[in-house]
Amino acid sequence: MVRYGLILSIVLVASIAAILLTQFSFTALYNQTLAELRDIKSSLSKQMVPTEKASPITEKTILGREYKVIIEKDSWNPDAGKSYSPKEIKIKVGDTVTFINEDSVAHDLKHNTFYSGFIMPGKSWSYTFKEAGTYDYICASHPWMVGKIIVEDTHISQQTSSLQTTSLVQPSQTIQPLGKVVKDPSDIPPPIDRTENKLVKLTLIIKEVVAEIDDGVYFEFWTFNGTVPGPLIRVMEGDTVELTLVNPSSNKMAHNIDLHAVNGPGGGATVTLVKPGESKTFRFKALNTGAYIYHCAAPLPPDHIARGMYGVILVEPKGGLPKVDKEFYVVQGEWYLTSNEKGLQNFDRDKALQEHPVYITFNGHVKALTDNMKAKVGERVRIIFGVGGPNIGSNFHVIGEIFDKVYLGSPSTYIANEETVYVAPGAAGIFEFKLDVPGKYTLVDHALYRILKGAIGYINVTGSPNEEIFYPQP
DSSP states (O other): OHHHHHHHHHHHHHHHHHHHHHHHHHHHHHHHHHHHHHHHHHHHHHHHSOOTTSOOOOTTOOBTTEEEEEEOTTTTOGGGTOOEESSEEEEETTOEEEEEEOSSSOBOEEETTEEOOOBOTTOEEEEEOOSOEEEEEEESSSTTOEEEEEEESOOOOOOOOSOOOOOSSOSSOOOOOOSBOBOOTTOOOOOOOOOSOOEEEEEEEEEEEEEEEETTEEEEEEEETTBBSOOOEEEETTOEEEEEEEEOTTOOSOBOOEETTOOSGGGGGGGOOBOTTEEEEEEEEOOSOEEEEEEOOSSSHHHHHHTTOEEEEEEEOTTOSOOOSEEEEEEEEEEOBSOSSSEEEOBOHHHHHHTOOSEEEETTBTTTTSSSOEEETTOEEEEEEEEEESSOOEEEEEETOOEEEEESSOGGGOEEEESEEEEOTTEEEEEEEEOOSOEEEEEEESSGGGGGGTOEEEEEEESOOOTTTOOSOO
8 A cells, every 4th residue: 555655656746747847848948939039020120121221212212101202303394304203103002102302493293182382492292192093193383294103002011111201391382472463554664765776684583472363362473573464675676685584593483584576486485494593694686566475485384374474575666656645554364273262372274274264354463453543634545455364365445445546566557446456365465545534444354254353454534524525414
Protein backbone atom coordinates (compact mmCIF):
# COMPACT_ATOMS: atom_id res chain seq x y z
CA MET A 1 0.00 0.00 0.00
CA VAL A 2 2.78 2.34 0.87
CA ARG A 3 4.54 1.44 -2.29
CA TYR A 4 1.44 2.29 -4.40
CA GLY A 5 1.11 5.65 -2.64
CA LEU A 6 4.73 6.48 -3.37
CA ILE A 7 4.29 5.59 -7.04
CA LEU A 8 1.15 7.77 -7.24
CA SER A 9 3.00 10.73 -5.72
CA ILE A 10 5.85 10.39 -8.19
CA VAL A 11 3.37 10.30 -11.14
CA LEU A 12 1.55 13.40 -9.81
CA VAL A 13 4.75 15.40 -9.38
CA ALA A 14 5.89 14.40 -12.87
CA SER A 15 2.56 15.50 -14.37
CA ILE A 16 2.71 18.88 -12.66
CA ALA A 17 6.29 19.36 -13.84
CA ALA A 18 5.29 18.48 -17.40
CA ILE A 19 2.43 20.97 -17.33
CA LEU A 20 4.67 23.74 -15.99
CA LEU A 21 7.34 22.97 -18.55
CA THR A 22 4.79 23.03 -21.39
CA GLN A 23 3.39 26.40 -20.22
CA PHE A 24 6.86 27.83 -19.93
CA SER A 25 7.72 26.64 -23.45
CA PHE A 26 4.48 28.12 -24.85
CA THR A 27 5.10 31.45 -23.11
CA ALA A 28 8.65 31.59 -24.42
CA LEU A 29 7.43 30.77 -27.91
CA TYR A 30 4.69 33.43 -27.67
CA ASN A 31 7.16 36.06 -26.50
CA GLN A 32 9.58 35.15 -29.26
CA THR A 33 6.83 35.31 -31.90
CA LEU A 34 5.59 38.66 -30.54
CA ALA A 35 9.11 40.06 -30.71
CA GLU A 36 9.48 38.87 -34.28
CA LEU A 37 6.15 40.47 -35.23
CA ARG A 38 7.30 43.75 -33.69
CA ASP A 39 10.49 43.58 -35.72
CA ILE A 40 8.49 42.94 -38.91
CA LYS A 41 6.12 45.84 -38.17
CA SER A 42 9.04 48.14 -37.46
CA SER A 43 10.71 47.08 -40.69
CA LEU A 44 7.52 47.64 -42.70
CA SER A 45 6.97 51.04 -41.10
CA LYS A 46 10.48 52.13 -42.05
CA GLN A 47 9.83 51.05 -45.61
CA MET A 48 6.45 52.83 -45.80
CA VAL A 49 7.36 56.18 -44.22
CA PRO A 50 9.81 58.40 -46.14
CA THR A 51 12.67 59.75 -44.05
CA GLU A 52 14.90 62.73 -44.61
CA LYS A 53 17.12 60.47 -46.72
CA ALA A 54 14.25 59.50 -49.07
CA SER A 55 14.50 60.07 -52.81
CA PRO A 56 13.43 63.49 -54.15
CA ILE A 57 9.65 63.84 -54.57
CA THR A 58 8.30 64.28 -58.12
CA GLU A 59 4.84 65.21 -59.37
CA LYS A 60 4.00 61.49 -59.65
CA THR A 61 5.07 60.59 -56.13
CA ILE A 62 2.32 59.31 -53.86
CA LEU A 63 2.56 60.98 -50.49
CA GLY A 64 0.36 58.57 -48.61
CA ARG A 65 -3.01 59.92 -49.66
CA GLU A 66 -1.71 63.07 -51.29
CA TYR A 67 -0.76 63.50 -54.93
CA LYS A 68 0.93 66.47 -56.55
CA VAL A 69 0.08 68.03 -59.92
CA ILE A 70 2.34 70.74 -61.32
CA ILE A 71 0.91 73.70 -63.22
CA GLU A 72 3.77 73.99 -65.69
CA LYS A 73 5.74 77.08 -66.59
CA ASP A 74 4.35 78.96 -69.63
CA SER A 75 0.98 77.19 -69.37
CA TRP A 76 -0.68 80.58 -69.84
CA ASN A 77 0.61 80.62 -73.45
CA PRO A 78 -1.51 78.34 -75.71
CA ASP A 79 1.38 78.04 -78.16
CA ALA A 80 3.74 76.61 -75.54
CA GLY A 81 1.95 73.27 -75.31
CA LYS A 82 2.13 73.28 -71.51
CA SER A 83 -0.53 72.60 -68.89
CA TYR A 84 -0.47 70.05 -66.06
CA SER A 85 2.07 67.42 -65.13
CA PRO A 86 0.77 64.77 -64.99
CA LYS A 87 -2.32 65.54 -67.08
CA GLU A 88 -4.12 62.45 -65.82
CA ILE A 89 -3.87 60.64 -62.48
CA LYS A 90 -5.72 57.83 -60.71
CA ILE A 91 -6.45 58.12 -57.02
CA LYS A 92 -8.78 56.65 -54.38
CA VAL A 93 -11.78 58.12 -52.60
CA GLY A 94 -10.47 60.19 -49.71
CA ASP A 95 -7.18 61.08 -51.41
CA THR A 96 -6.02 64.68 -51.78
CA VAL A 97 -4.53 66.33 -54.85
CA THR A 98 -2.32 69.39 -54.40
CA PHE A 99 -1.88 71.65 -57.42
CA ILE A 100 1.36 73.66 -57.41
CA ASN A 101 1.63 76.69 -59.67
CA GLU A 102 5.10 76.91 -61.23
CA ASP A 103 3.91 79.35 -63.91
CA SER A 104 4.49 83.10 -63.81
CA VAL A 105 0.78 84.01 -63.79
CA ALA A 106 -2.21 82.96 -61.71
CA HIS A 107 -4.44 80.02 -62.63
CA ASP A 108 -7.87 78.95 -61.39
CA LEU A 109 -9.00 75.34 -61.64
CA LYS A 110 -12.65 74.56 -62.25
CA HIS A 111 -14.91 71.51 -62.24
CA ASN A 112 -18.62 71.25 -61.52
CA THR A 113 -17.77 70.16 -57.98
CA PHE A 114 -14.86 72.48 -57.15
CA TYR A 115 -13.27 75.82 -57.92
CA SER A 116 -9.82 76.77 -56.67
CA GLY A 117 -9.97 80.53 -56.98
CA PHE A 118 -6.76 82.11 -58.23
CA ILE A 119 -3.62 80.15 -57.38
CA MET A 120 -0.83 82.70 -57.42
CA PRO A 121 2.62 81.90 -58.90
CA GLY A 122 4.63 79.77 -56.48
CA LYS A 123 1.57 78.88 -54.42
CA SER A 124 -0.61 75.78 -54.21
CA TRP A 125 -4.14 74.60 -53.59
CA SER A 126 -5.39 71.25 -52.32
CA TYR A 127 -8.65 69.36 -52.77
CA THR A 128 -9.81 66.09 -51.20
CA PHE A 129 -11.96 63.87 -53.43
CA LYS A 130 -14.80 62.25 -51.48
CA GLU A 131 -16.71 60.58 -54.33
CA ALA A 132 -15.66 58.14 -57.05
CA GLY A 133 -15.83 59.30 -60.65
CA THR A 134 -13.95 60.96 -63.49
CA TYR A 135 -13.15 64.64 -62.96
CA ASP A 136 -12.29 66.52 -66.18
CA TYR A 137 -11.15 69.96 -65.06
CA ILE A 138 -9.87 73.08 -66.78
CA CYS A 139 -8.15 76.32 -65.88
CA ALA A 140 -11.06 78.75 -66.00
CA SER A 141 -8.77 81.58 -67.16
CA HIS A 142 -6.89 79.44 -69.70
CA PRO A 143 -9.40 76.81 -70.90
CA TRP A 144 -6.96 75.01 -73.22
CA MET A 145 -5.43 73.67 -69.99
CA VAL A 146 -7.36 70.43 -69.48
CA GLY A 147 -6.64 67.73 -66.90
CA LYS A 148 -8.26 64.54 -65.65
CA ILE A 149 -8.48 62.89 -62.24
CA ILE A 150 -9.94 59.38 -62.00
CA VAL A 151 -11.16 58.62 -58.48
CA GLU A 152 -11.64 54.91 -57.73
CA ASP A 153 -14.02 53.54 -55.13
CA THR A 154 -11.76 51.11 -53.25
CA HIS A 155 -8.99 52.59 -51.18
CA ILE A 156 -6.02 50.45 -50.19
CA SER A 157 -5.07 51.69 -46.75
CA GLN A 158 -1.69 53.34 -46.61
CA GLN A 159 0.09 55.08 -43.79
CA THR A 160 0.01 58.79 -44.46
CA SER A 161 3.38 60.29 -45.12
CA SER A 162 4.87 62.76 -42.72
CA LEU A 163 5.73 64.97 -45.72
CA GLN A 164 2.29 66.51 -46.15
CA THR A 165 1.96 69.64 -48.29
CA THR A 166 -0.42 72.28 -46.99
CA SER A 167 -2.42 74.61 -49.22
CA LEU A 168 -0.75 77.99 -49.46
CA VAL A 169 -3.76 79.93 -50.73
CA GLN A 170 -7.45 79.90 -50.01
CA PRO A 171 -9.99 79.35 -52.80
CA SER A 172 -10.68 83.08 -52.92
CA GLN A 173 -8.19 85.86 -52.36
CA THR A 174 -8.89 88.56 -49.79
CA ILE A 175 -9.16 91.75 -51.84
CA GLN A 176 -10.26 95.13 -50.60
CA PRO A 177 -13.03 96.53 -52.83
CA LEU A 178 -12.04 99.62 -54.81
CA GLY A 179 -15.51 101.14 -54.79
CA LYS A 180 -16.44 101.63 -58.45
CA VAL A 181 -14.60 101.42 -61.75
CA VAL A 182 -17.03 103.84 -63.42
CA LYS A 183 -15.45 106.01 -66.08
CA ASP A 184 -16.74 109.58 -65.80
CA PRO A 185 -18.33 110.24 -69.22
CA SER A 186 -17.02 113.81 -69.11
CA ASP A 187 -13.40 112.73 -68.49
CA ILE A 188 -12.17 113.29 -72.04
CA PRO A 189 -8.89 114.68 -73.43
CA PRO A 190 -9.22 118.07 -75.13
CA PRO A 191 -10.17 118.13 -78.82
CA ILE A 192 -7.48 118.23 -81.51
CA ASP A 193 -6.81 121.82 -82.59
CA ARG A 194 -3.58 121.41 -84.55
CA THR A 195 -2.63 120.48 -88.10
CA GLU A 196 0.96 119.32 -87.59
CA ASN A 197 1.63 115.71 -86.67
CA LYS A 198 3.61 114.80 -83.58
CA LEU A 199 4.80 111.90 -81.44
CA VAL A 200 2.11 111.11 -78.86
CA LYS A 201 3.37 109.16 -75.81
CA LEU A 202 0.84 107.20 -73.76
CA THR A 203 1.04 104.87 -70.76
CA LEU A 204 -1.70 102.44 -69.80
CA ILE A 205 -1.50 100.68 -66.43
CA ILE A 206 -3.41 97.42 -66.03
CA LYS A 207 -5.33 97.17 -62.77
CA GLU A 208 -7.09 94.04 -61.51
CA VAL A 209 -9.56 95.26 -58.89
CA VAL A 210 -12.69 94.20 -57.05
CA ALA A 211 -15.37 96.85 -57.40
CA GLU A 212 -19.11 97.37 -57.32
CA ILE A 213 -21.22 96.72 -60.43
CA ASP A 214 -24.62 97.11 -58.73
CA ASP A 215 -25.65 98.16 -55.24
CA GLY A 216 -23.84 95.72 -52.95
CA VAL A 217 -22.81 93.40 -55.82
CA TYR A 218 -19.06 93.12 -56.41
CA PHE A 219 -17.01 91.64 -59.23
CA GLU A 220 -13.32 91.33 -60.04
CA PHE A 221 -12.70 93.70 -62.95
CA TRP A 222 -9.59 93.74 -65.13
CA THR A 223 -9.07 97.28 -66.41
CA PHE A 224 -6.90 99.78 -68.21
CA ASN A 225 -6.04 102.53 -65.69
CA GLY A 226 -8.62 101.31 -63.18
CA THR A 227 -11.80 102.28 -65.06
CA VAL A 228 -14.38 100.75 -67.38
CA PRO A 229 -13.99 101.72 -70.11
CA GLY A 230 -10.29 102.54 -70.16
CA PRO A 231 -9.27 106.12 -70.98
CA LEU A 232 -10.27 107.70 -74.27
CA ILE A 233 -7.15 107.90 -76.43
CA ARG A 234 -7.27 110.95 -78.70
CA VAL A 235 -4.80 111.47 -81.56
CA MET A 236 -4.71 112.98 -85.04
CA GLU A 237 -4.46 111.26 -88.39
CA GLY A 238 -0.76 110.84 -89.21
CA ASP A 239 0.45 111.01 -85.61
CA THR A 240 2.99 108.49 -84.37
CA VAL A 241 1.81 106.94 -81.13
CA GLU A 242 4.21 105.44 -78.59
CA LEU A 243 2.24 103.29 -76.18
CA THR A 244 3.65 101.71 -73.03
CA LEU A 245 1.65 98.95 -71.35
CA VAL A 246 2.45 98.29 -67.68
CA ASN A 247 1.38 95.16 -65.80
CA PRO A 248 2.19 95.68 -62.09
CA SER A 249 3.60 92.75 -60.11
CA SER A 250 0.53 92.85 -57.85
CA ASN A 251 -1.62 91.53 -60.71
CA LYS A 252 -2.26 87.84 -61.35
CA MET A 253 -2.67 87.54 -65.12
CA ALA A 254 -0.77 88.27 -68.33
CA HIS A 255 -2.34 90.96 -70.52
CA ASN A 256 -1.79 92.84 -73.77
CA ILE A 257 -3.58 95.38 -75.98
CA ASP A 258 -5.17 95.18 -79.43
CA LEU A 259 -6.07 98.59 -80.85
CA HIS A 260 -8.43 98.42 -83.84
CA ALA A 261 -6.87 101.64 -85.14
CA VAL A 262 -3.49 99.91 -85.61
CA ASN A 263 -2.34 98.55 -88.96
CA GLY A 264 -0.09 95.64 -87.96
CA PRO A 265 -0.17 92.08 -86.53
CA GLY A 266 -2.65 91.70 -83.71
CA GLY A 267 -3.27 95.43 -83.58
CA GLY A 268 -0.27 95.53 -81.24
CA ALA A 269 -1.27 92.47 -79.22
CA THR A 270 1.61 90.35 -80.55
CA VAL A 271 4.25 92.74 -79.20
CA THR A 272 2.65 93.90 -75.94
CA LEU A 273 2.05 90.69 -73.99
CA VAL A 274 3.14 91.49 -70.44
CA LYS A 275 3.21 89.19 -67.44
CA PRO A 276 2.90 90.60 -63.90
CA GLY A 277 5.89 92.84 -63.20
CA GLU A 278 6.59 93.58 -66.89
CA SER A 279 6.04 96.50 -69.26
CA LYS A 280 6.39 96.81 -73.03
CA THR A 281 6.40 99.70 -75.49
CA PHE A 282 5.62 99.86 -79.19
CA ARG A 283 4.94 102.52 -81.81
CA PHE A 284 2.34 102.79 -84.55
CA LYS A 285 1.13 105.45 -86.97
CA ALA A 286 -2.54 106.46 -86.86
CA LEU A 287 -3.48 106.13 -90.53
CA ASN A 288 -7.28 106.09 -90.51
CA THR A 289 -9.71 108.59 -89.05
CA GLY A 290 -12.62 107.47 -86.92
CA ALA A 291 -13.45 105.95 -83.54
CA TYR A 292 -12.12 102.46 -82.81
CA ILE A 293 -12.26 100.00 -79.95
CA TYR A 294 -9.15 98.78 -78.16
CA HIS A 295 -9.17 95.76 -75.86
CA CYS A 296 -7.02 93.11 -74.22
CA ALA A 297 -6.42 90.07 -76.43
CA ALA A 298 -4.39 87.90 -74.06
CA PRO A 299 -5.56 84.29 -73.86
CA LEU A 300 -8.50 83.84 -73.55
CA PRO A 301 -9.43 87.22 -75.16
CA PRO A 302 -13.20 87.15 -74.48
CA ASP A 303 -12.54 86.45 -70.79
CA HIS A 304 -10.40 89.59 -70.51
CA ILE A 305 -12.95 91.66 -72.41
CA ALA A 306 -15.78 90.27 -70.26
CA ARG A 307 -13.98 91.60 -67.20
CA GLY A 308 -13.80 95.16 -68.57
CA MET A 309 -10.57 95.48 -70.58
CA TYR A 310 -11.64 97.79 -73.39
CA GLY A 311 -11.84 101.44 -74.41
CA VAL A 312 -11.93 103.72 -77.46
CA ILE A 313 -9.19 105.37 -79.52
CA LEU A 314 -10.38 108.40 -81.50
CA VAL A 315 -8.33 109.37 -84.56
CA GLU A 316 -9.37 112.85 -85.65
CA PRO A 317 -8.76 114.36 -89.09
CA LYS A 318 -6.10 117.02 -89.48
CA GLY A 319 -7.31 120.14 -87.70
CA GLY A 320 -9.71 118.10 -85.59
CA LEU A 321 -13.42 117.36 -85.69
CA PRO A 322 -15.94 120.20 -85.99
CA LYS A 323 -16.35 122.01 -82.70
CA VAL A 324 -19.19 121.08 -80.35
CA ASP A 325 -20.26 122.38 -76.94
CA LYS A 326 -20.25 119.12 -74.96
CA GLU A 327 -18.60 115.75 -75.41
CA PHE A 328 -19.37 112.53 -73.56
CA TYR A 329 -17.62 109.15 -73.60
CA VAL A 330 -19.84 106.07 -73.20
CA VAL A 331 -19.06 102.39 -73.74
CA GLN A 332 -21.50 99.51 -73.35
CA GLY A 333 -20.50 96.07 -72.07
CA GLU A 334 -22.11 92.93 -70.71
CA TRP A 335 -21.25 91.05 -67.53
CA TYR A 336 -21.39 87.34 -66.84
CA LEU A 337 -21.58 86.88 -63.08
CA THR A 338 -22.64 83.82 -61.15
CA SER A 339 -25.66 85.81 -59.92
CA ASN A 340 -26.86 89.31 -59.03
CA GLU A 341 -27.02 88.57 -55.31
CA LYS A 342 -25.21 90.92 -52.97
CA GLY A 343 -21.59 90.07 -52.25
CA LEU A 344 -18.61 89.14 -54.40
CA GLN A 345 -19.65 87.23 -57.54
CA ASN A 346 -17.37 85.19 -59.79
CA PHE A 347 -17.10 85.25 -63.57
CA ASP A 348 -19.35 82.59 -65.14
CA ARG A 349 -18.03 81.30 -68.48
CA ASP A 350 -21.04 79.04 -68.99
CA LYS A 351 -23.29 82.12 -69.09
CA ALA A 352 -20.81 83.81 -71.43
CA LEU A 353 -20.86 80.86 -73.82
CA GLN A 354 -24.65 80.95 -73.82
CA GLU A 355 -24.62 84.77 -74.14
CA HIS A 356 -26.81 85.19 -71.07
CA PRO A 357 -25.40 88.19 -69.20
CA VAL A 358 -26.55 89.08 -65.72
CA TYR A 359 -25.88 92.78 -66.40
CA ILE A 360 -25.56 95.03 -69.45
CA THR A 361 -24.25 98.46 -68.51
CA PHE A 362 -22.80 101.71 -69.69
CA ASN A 363 -19.38 102.55 -68.19
CA GLY A 364 -19.12 99.64 -65.77
CA HIS A 365 -22.06 100.07 -63.38
CA VAL A 366 -25.85 99.96 -63.55
CA LYS A 367 -25.95 103.54 -62.23
CA ALA A 368 -22.88 104.88 -64.02
CA LEU A 369 -24.74 107.58 -66.00
CA THR A 370 -27.46 108.74 -63.63
CA ASP A 371 -26.44 112.32 -62.84
CA ASN A 372 -23.03 113.06 -64.39
CA MET A 373 -24.06 114.07 -67.93
CA LYS A 374 -25.26 117.66 -67.99
CA ALA A 375 -25.89 120.07 -70.84
CA LYS A 376 -27.90 123.18 -71.74
CA VAL A 377 -30.54 124.02 -74.29
CA GLY A 378 -28.95 125.19 -77.54
CA GLU A 379 -25.74 123.18 -77.04
CA ARG A 380 -24.44 120.76 -79.62
CA VAL A 381 -23.52 117.40 -78.06
CA ARG A 382 -21.12 114.72 -79.27
CA ILE A 383 -21.20 111.21 -77.79
CA ILE A 384 -18.22 108.98 -78.49
CA PHE A 385 -19.89 105.60 -78.11
CA GLY A 386 -18.43 102.10 -78.23
CA VAL A 387 -19.33 98.51 -77.45
CA GLY A 388 -16.75 96.45 -75.62
CA GLY A 389 -18.86 93.30 -75.79
CA PRO A 390 -17.60 90.62 -75.86
CA ASN A 391 -20.77 89.15 -77.41
CA ILE A 392 -23.64 91.62 -77.64
CA GLY A 393 -23.96 94.73 -79.80
CA SER A 394 -25.99 97.83 -78.98
CA ASN A 395 -29.00 99.41 -80.66
CA PHE A 396 -27.99 102.87 -79.48
CA HIS A 397 -30.75 105.42 -79.06
CA VAL A 398 -31.32 108.65 -77.16
CA ILE A 399 -35.00 108.93 -76.31
CA GLY A 400 -36.31 112.31 -77.46
CA GLU A 401 -33.48 113.10 -79.91
CA ILE A 402 -32.46 112.44 -83.50
CA PHE A 403 -28.79 112.10 -84.36
CA ASP A 404 -27.92 114.89 -86.78
CA LYS A 405 -24.67 113.11 -87.70
CA VAL A 406 -23.47 109.56 -87.13
CA TYR A 407 -19.87 108.64 -87.86
CA LEU A 408 -19.39 104.87 -88.03
CA GLY A 409 -16.22 105.23 -90.04
CA SER A 410 -14.58 108.30 -91.48
CA PRO A 411 -16.12 111.60 -90.33
CA SER A 412 -16.24 112.59 -93.99
CA THR A 413 -18.86 109.90 -94.67
CA TYR A 414 -21.31 110.53 -91.87
CA ILE A 415 -24.98 109.53 -91.90
CA ALA A 416 -27.60 112.24 -91.25
CA ASN A 417 -30.84 112.05 -89.26
CA GLU A 418 -30.64 108.64 -87.62
CA GLU A 419 -32.83 107.51 -84.71
CA THR A 420 -31.39 104.14 -83.60
CA VAL A 421 -28.02 102.85 -84.74
CA TYR A 422 -26.56 99.38 -84.31
CA VAL A 423 -22.99 99.31 -83.01
CA ALA A 424 -21.40 95.88 -83.15
CA PRO A 425 -19.36 94.39 -80.31
CA GLY A 426 -15.80 95.55 -80.85
CA ALA A 427 -16.85 98.72 -82.67
CA ALA A 428 -17.34 102.41 -81.93
CA GLY A 429 -18.95 105.47 -83.48
CA ILE A 430 -19.56 109.18 -83.03
CA PHE A 431 -23.07 110.60 -82.51
CA GLU A 432 -23.93 114.30 -82.68
CA PHE A 433 -27.16 116.22 -82.02
CA LYS A 434 -28.41 119.63 -80.88
CA LEU A 435 -30.49 120.07 -77.72
CA ASP A 436 -33.61 122.13 -78.36
CA VAL A 437 -35.72 121.51 -75.23
CA PRO A 438 -34.89 121.11 -71.53
CA GLY A 439 -35.54 117.86 -69.68
CA LYS A 440 -34.11 114.41 -69.05
CA TYR A 441 -32.94 112.51 -72.12
CA THR A 442 -32.52 108.78 -71.71
CA LEU A 443 -29.73 106.75 -73.29
CA VAL A 444 -30.72 103.15 -74.01
CA ASP A 445 -29.92 100.06 -75.95
CA HIS A 446 -33.21 99.82 -77.85
CA ALA A 447 -33.37 96.09 -77.27
CA LEU A 448 -35.34 97.48 -74.38
CA TYR A 449 -35.39 94.56 -71.95
CA ARG A 450 -31.70 95.29 -71.55
CA ILE A 451 -32.73 98.34 -69.54
CA LEU A 452 -33.72 95.92 -66.78
CA LYS A 453 -30.14 94.63 -66.80
CA GLY A 454 -28.67 98.11 -66.45
CA ALA A 455 -28.34 99.56 -69.98
CA ILE A 456 -29.66 103.02 -69.23
CA GLY A 457 -28.31 106.52 -68.64
CA TYR A 458 -29.46 110.13 -68.62
CA ILE A 459 -28.47 113.52 -70.00
CA ASN A 460 -29.94 116.26 -67.81
CA VAL A 461 -30.61 119.36 -69.91
CA THR A 462 -31.42 122.74 -68.38
CA GLY A 463 -32.62 125.93 -70.04
CA SER A 464 -35.69 127.73 -71.26
CA PRO A 465 -38.59 125.86 -72.90
CA ASN A 466 -39.10 126.19 -76.64
CA GLU A 467 -42.82 125.86 -77.27
CA GLU A 468 -42.37 126.15 -81.03
CA ILE A 469 -40.68 122.74 -80.94
CA PHE A 470 -42.22 120.95 -77.95
CA TYR A 471 -45.55 121.68 -76.25
CA PRO A 472 -45.82 120.22 -72.73
CA GLN A 473 -49.36 121.59 -72.43
CA PRO A 474 -51.12 122.33 -75.76
